[in-house]
Amino acid sequence: MSVECFVTGGTGFIGQHLVAYLSAKGHTIRVLMRRPERLAALREQINNLGGCASRVFAVAGDLERDNLGLSLADREVLRHVGVVFHLGAHFAWGLSVEHSRAVNVEGAKRVALLAAEQKSRLVMLGGYMLKNQEHLQRIGIDPRCPELTNWLTVYQHVGAYEGSKLEAHFAVLELMSAKGGEMTIVHPATVCGHSRTGHILDGQPLVELIRNLVQGKLTAVPGTAEHWLPLVTVDHLVELVAACAFDPAMGRQELLALDDQTPHLQELLVQVAQPLGLKAPKHHIPLRLLKLLLSIPPIARFFNTDAEALDFIQTTRFDTAAAEQFANRHGIAKPDIRQSLQHTARFVNSYCMAKAC
Ligand SMILES: NC(=O)c1ccc[n+]([C@@H]2O[C@H](COP(=O)([O-])OP(=O)(O)OC[C@H]3O[C@@H](n4cnc5c(N)ncnc54)[C@H](OP(=O)(O)O)[C@@H]3O)[C@@H](O)[C@H]2O)c1
Incomplete structure (x- = not known):
């Protein structure tokens, strides 16, 4: 069955591999692009990675803009989307708190709102440090009551990129719970090249x-x-992310994508x-x-x-038993x-x- 998908971060490393994988499976992919004029280059890359470029389309927009900067026409097209994959983020060291929050926290909330409003399944990439309880405790986050977190202190401890990823995680969980939206979060380890x-x-x-x-x-x-x-290869991660999106049992679940070998x-x-x-x-x-x-x-x-x-x-x-069971259930082999x-x-x-x- 072919599903309409909306992917943010589709021009990035993991995103390119995800778009290639999904398009090769016959799905139609709409990629949020700050520079939609680069669609031809993206399509070429998708073909190089084994995907099907003719199923890939650009949607002009920006995580930093209200309503993602979408045109009314694109907003209408996206209503038919079954799954929203949120991978877009400014991934770099030395970012300012204001900028990382604007892209990574507010951007994630905008994507989640869009998914919730149109009842699309949301699949979002977090990060594996969210599964390191000692680390969270050390930097002042109690996952049972994240609203008590002093985020600026967290940003000082771990830097703006990681701080914004942690904040985005809890902000999106809260938003989706308030809106009754369906979402899965995948937490990748540091990503290794294709196996x-x-x-x-x-x-x-x-x-x-x-x-x-x-x-x-x-x-x-x-x-x-x-x-x-801890690492995970990009191809294994992408297979897990795609399987999560189409597995009804993964609604409101989190999955750790980390190779304990x-x-x-x-x-x-x-x-x-x-x-x-x-x-x-x-x-x-x-x-x-x-x-x-x-x-x-x-x-x-x-x-x-x-x-x-x-x-x-x-x-x-890290405890990877649940992720391994999930991979086995879907016949996904670990490289x-x-x-x-x-x-x-x-x-x-x-x-x-x-x-x-
Ligand atoms: N790679 C890892 O080791 C790792 C580990 C754990 C979690 N993650 C998470 O996985 C996700 C993808 O990571 P990645 O390694 O693929 O990152 P990446 O290669 O740096 O790609 C980032 C993507 O986000 C897009 N983006 C950035 N700012 C944007 C904005 N304002 N509006 C719209 N799009 C914007 C970029 O688009 P442009 O082409 O326009 O720049 C690009 O497509 C991120 O959420 C990251 O935090 C990554």
Whole structure:
């Protein structure tokens, strides 16, 4: 059955793969685009990723604008949409609180309102730190009463991007509960390139990590031997997201998309270094010391690393049993994360070193 879908963030890394996957399955995809004149380039990319470009259409708009900046005609077209996928966000370090809130929090609420008003299913991407209870507690969020959160303090602790993602999550939950809307939230770990091609886009945290390794800027492993950076491959994530959208049992559910076979950070760096003929660092640098060093701007610039990125490197393990059951129920196989890392390293080395990939 072909379903009309509306995707925000469809021009981004995960979004391109989602649009390719959904269009290949025969669905019609309307992508919110700030620059709709780039539709031809997006369609070309969708074909390259195995999708069906002729089923992809642009909807001019912006998460920052009232009613998403939609024209009346587009608003009418979107009434036929069965599923709204909200992936759009400004994903970067060093954002201002005002800007990240305007795009990531208010934008998410606008998308949720649209979905609720027209009774479309909403599938939204959160982030896996929302499943790290100790972390939430440490930064002053009690998920049972998020209304008591001092958000500005949270933003100070974790940076504006992550703060706005956390705030957006609770704001959308509240909105959808008030409106009686149907929604599923998928919480991805840091996203790795495609498990077979290694395809990834510039700006992704893993690209920065690999680039730093290649350029000799990663001379010590952040954290201890127990630290890891949980990953999920983009193709596995997209399959999970799509399955959530069409599974009636997933209404009002959350799903953690995280591969618990992701190796510790030191071993992850070995996997990335090996296919490139490089040596991975062996010695560790404590995260606190690294954060302190990165608070000095010239050092942060030289090492091309931002302290905001370090919170994702942790020792916490996550319960992935429910997600694994869900994947099994839908016949979704989990790719080998070590091989996926090697493919991603080769892709980054071939396409992302000199120019944007
Ligand atoms: N990648 C990860 O490791 C990861 C992990 C956990 C969660 N997530 C979440 O997954 C989602 C997608 O991430 P991604 O890695 O695919 O991000 P991405 O590659 O940076 O893409 C971001 C997308 O959002 C769009 N966007 C940004 N500002 C917008 C605005 N004002 N109005 C309309 N669209 C706007 C961008 O459109 P333009 O082309 O116009 O810039 C782009 O399509 C985000 O919600 C992110 O927080 C990502």
